[in-house]
Amino acid sequence: GDSVTQMEGPVTLSEEAFLTINCTYTATGYPSLFWYVQYPGEGLQLLLKATKADDKGSNKGFEATYRKETTSFHLEKGSVQVSDSAVYFCALSESSGGSNYKLTFGKGTLLTVNP
């Protein structure tokens, strides 16, 4: 079955540091890939997505590129802020015919950014 493996945290960075959170996946078909973010006490929000190989998703300074050859979708940001402190989830969804579009999640990575 499908699975997502992401870097385990917690990750603690200073403001303006570079962020990378690794994510790799296994899937039977051609999945869409996502990064969701969960701020303290809230539900999940879509941060960015990529629906086919070589697509780059980007939002709020975060980027991730869909690499089919390495089955990866690593999240990066050049300069993190305190407000980026949250839990980040990598996820995939199969979009083949008859799919239920369910999300398969990684275990999440807690990011803390200190001033």
Place this chain on the structure above:
Amino acid sequence: NAGVTQTPKFRVLKTGQSMTLLCAQDMNHEYMYWYRQDPGMGLRLIHYSVGEGTTAKGEVPDGYNVSRLKKQNFLLGLESAAPSQTSVYFCAGYTPGTYEQYFGPGTRLTVT
């Protein structure tokens, strides 16, 4: 628009009690999902629905039942709560082609 809402936000149950969690959406989503979030486990799918009147099992369905009598509501029931069902429960809605599931704020359930 309220988006996806969940009721209640918090609940404490004793082992063996029953309860129903309500998910409501005003975004006209065809698909709806119930996930549970446990520390170090990410989110796991409990049940889902692909339309009004339909339901199906997800990855961890045991001990839960669901109903979708109206398109805008998706109910999750616990008939006899167990401590292993202590978790945070999230509902989500989805419209095919949009590539984004919209999540509710969650319900924190503790079973003692």
